[in-house]
Amino acid sequence: MPDTVTLALARRAARLRRHVLTVAASGPAHVGGALSAADLMAALFFHWLRLDDATQPRDHFILSKGHAVHILHACLVERGMIDAAELRTCGMLGSRLGGHPTRRAPGVEFATGSLGHGLSVAMGIALGEQLRRTAARTVVLMGDGELQEGSVWEAALAAPRFGLEHLLAIVDYNRLQACGRVDEIIPLEPLADKWRAFRWNVQEIDGHDLAAIVGALDTLPAAHGPSVIIAHTIKGKGVPGIEGTTAAHYAALADEDIARAVAALGVDP
Amino acid sequence: MIGYFTAVQSAEVLAELAETNPDVVLLSQDFGPVGSFTARFPERHFDLGITEQNLVGVAAGLAHAGLLPFVLAMAPFLSMRAFEQIRTDCAYNRNNVKFLAPFAGLEAGAWGATHHAIEDIALLRAIPGMTVLSPADPDEAVRAVRAAAAVDGPVYIRIGGLMPIDGYDAPFRIGEAVTLRDGDDLTIVATGPCVAAALAAHDALRADGIGARVVNVHTIKPLDRDVITAAARETERVLTVEEHSVIGGLGGAVAEMLSAIGVGRLERLGIRDVFCTEVCPYPDLLRLHGLDATGIETAARALLAG
Numbered sequence: 017m018p019d020t021v022t023l024a025l026a027r028r029a030a031r032l033r034r035h036v037l038t039v040a041a042s043g044p045a046h047v048g049g050a051l052s053a054a055d056l057m058a059a060l061f062f063h064w065l066r067l068d069d070a071t072q073p074r075d076h077f078i079l080s081k082g083h084a085v086h087i088l089h090a091c092l093v094e095r096g097m098i099d100a101a102e103l104r105t106c107g108m109l110g111s112r113l114g115g116h117p118t119r120r121a122p123g124v125e126f127a128t129g130s131l132g133h134g135l136s137v138a139m140g141i142a143l144g145e146q147l148r149r150t151a152a153r154t155v156v157l158m159g160d161g162e163l164q165e166g167s168v169w170e171a172a173l174a175a176p177r178f179g180l181e182h183l184l185a186i187v188d189y190n191r192l193q194a195c196g197r198v199d200e201i202i203p204l205e206p207l208a209d210k211w212r213a214f215r216w217n218v219q220e221i222d223g224h225d226l227a228a229i230v231g232a233l234d235t236l237p238a239a240h241g242p243s244v245i246i247a248h249t250i251k252g253k254g255v256p257g258i259e260g261t262t263a264a265h266y267a268a269l270a271d272e273d274i275a276r277a278v279a280a281l282g283v284d285p
Numbered sequence: 286m287i288g289y290f291t292a293v294q295s296a297e298v299l300a301e302l303a304e305t306n307p308d309v310v311l312l313s314q315d316f317g318p319v320g321s322f323t324a325r326f327p328e329r330h331f332d333l334g335i336t337e338q339n340l341v342g343v344a345a346g347l348a349h350a351g352l353l354p355f356v357l358a359m360a361p362f363l364s365m366r367a368f369e370q371i372r373t374d375c376a377y378n379r380n381n382v383k384f385l386a387p388f389a390g391l392e393a394g395a396w397g398a399t400h401h402a403i404e405d406i407a408l409l410r411a412i413p414g415m416t417v418l419s420p421a422d423p424d425e426a427v428r429a430v431r432a433a434a435a436v437d438g439p440v441y442i443r444i445g446g447l448m449p450i451d452g453y454d455a456p457f458r459i460g461e462a463v464t465l466r467d468g469d470d471l472t473i474v475a476t477g478p479c480v481a482a483a484l485a486a487h488d489a490l491r492a493d494g495i496g497a498r499v500v501n502v503h504t505i506k507p508l509d510r511d512v513i514t515a516a517a518r519e520t521e522r523v524l525t526v527e528e529h530s531v532i533g534g535l536g537g538a539v540a541e542m543l544s545a546i547g548v549g550r551l552e553r554l555g556i557r558d559v560f561c562t563e564v565c566p567y568p569d570l571l572r573l574h575g576l577d578a579t580g581i582e583t584a585a586r587a588l589l590a591g
Contacts, residue, residue, distance in 0.1 A: 076349075076350075119378070119379075125349075126349065126378055127373070127377055127378050129373075130369060130373055132338075133342055133369075133370065133373060133374055135342075136338065136339045136341075136342025136343050136345075136346065136370070136374075137342050137343075137345050137346040137349065137374055138346060139339070139342070139343050139346060140342060140343035140344060140345060140346020140347040140348075140349065140350070140354075141346040141347070141349055141350045142346070143331065143343060143346065143347060143350075144346065144347045144349075144350025144351065144352045145350055147310070147328065147329070147352070148350075148351075166338070167338040167339060167342065167370075170336040170338055170339035171339045171342065171343075174333055174334065174336065174339055174343075178331070
């Protein structure tokens with residue numbers, strides 16, 4: 017894969033993180049899980065997903081870890097569907113942008129927030145597209161803490177029964193949930209083995225290595241059954257003061273932390 | 286199992302709809318083939334096994350992809366285990382999913398309180414944008430399914446142990462209650478299988494010179510304001526009857542409506558905020574909880590005497 021693709025996506029991911037920081041500058045926000053998903057979202061929204069309503073097949077994206085909404089809004093800004101200035105209104109009276117994805121915001125396909133819903137919904141969409149014999153892809157991004165919800169495993173058990181080669185689940189495996197380490201609260205390991213045992217096609221990658229992300233996406237669809245990408249990530253990636261800490265989950269960032277992070281990203285707002 | 290056979294009979298409407306509408310799909314949970322639908326449209330019947338949350342989430346996804354899913358699942362488990370998927374994935378996300386829910390009320394009988402659905406109306410009607418139907422006999426269940434298919438939005442069809450009501454073939458219009466018997470002394474406002482029992486109670490009361498109006502509320506939400514407020518104004522006393530908790534069901538909905546206009550005197554007959562733990566067949570359970578014709582008649586006389 018040409019290096020220019022990953023370089024462009026890396027610049028895009030930096031811009032996405034910059035937009036998340038714009039939201040964080042306005043008040044406390046779920047920044048950690050938004051930032052850990054930035055590279056994945058850059059590759060999905062600006063390389064792999066076909067999201068133009070006017071062309072078919074149109075792919076689908078469900079943000080099952082709805083609290084990472086700011087990275088989705090950031091993608092919608094970069095796609096030109098939301099004005100960058102609107103990010104500063106997030107959560108305020110009259111804004112179209114809330115603390116979880118809602119369908120008030122243009123380009124949000126499904127309203128989420130309660131964890132453990134997205135995989136079933138994505139499975140249903142994929143089933144519908146398969147029934148109509150389209151080649152549309154359905155992608156659902158889940159958090160790792162979210163995998164503690166039993167409904168995820170109902171869907172994981174059911175999906176391979178129906179084929180669903182165009183269904184892709186991605187786990188943003190940043191190892192931290194709201195109040196502690198996933199490994200200490202309810203561990204998921206061996207996570208890849210669990211998905212394999214449920215008959216999914218499993219890839220495990222560094223979720224901040226854009227070449228690896230693009231490589232994993234470009235090898236899909238698999239011959240049989242749905243796929244899952246377990247992406248190892250760092251919560252709060254890109255904001256040095258909070259990277260890899262539970263403090264990143266829902267944070268009010270200090271002005272100097274934001275300024276330092278913005279400088280490190282090296283992109284204009 | 287009466288309600289289940291009613292649901293399957295109702296699903297025949299789906300097979301008919303599916304002939305002309307390629308978007309109609311059926312989802313069920315370990316029920317095997319459903320009527321003729323499965324044989325006629327094997328690709329469009331999905332058995333999701335013993336799950337409720339995934340079942341409803343998948344249905345929401347199918348609707349999102351433009352299909353018209355009907356979910357056939359047992360009322361107690363569908364309404365309670367998948368409540369949030371119904372609320373958030375279907376109603377909040379404006380997905381057009383229809384629910385066929387047999388085993389509503391006490392129909393599961395001796396299977397026990399785990400299998401009784403006596404909270405489903407309260408749960409479902411609290412969801413914004415949800416239509417809640419509760420047909421009174423098997424043929425009306427078929428008409429309810431047909432009416433639900435024409436609605437753009439989620440519809441929950443509660444199906445209890447329905448027995449045929451002779452000569453009852455009123456057109457099914459969502460939101461319009463049906464007055465089955467006239468009377469000026471009180472109004473029995475009933476839903477589901479209790480409608481047939483209310484008709485029997487009407488006959489017993491009439492033999493004593495008591496005129497009991499009987500109204501079939503086949504649509505719990507939206508509730509028919511005109512018919513219910515007219516009954517309260519004209520007969521003063523109103524008795525609601527349902528195979529559901531007295532909290533939050535038809536009685537609750539009527540109480541909300543009548544309290545707002547300050548007219549009428551209401552008594553709610555239903556499950557009195559208890560689990561029905563007696564081990565016995567379904568008809569005995571109804572009798573023990575005062576929901577057979579005799580129980581309704583007794584409640585009506587008490588309301589008139591009070």
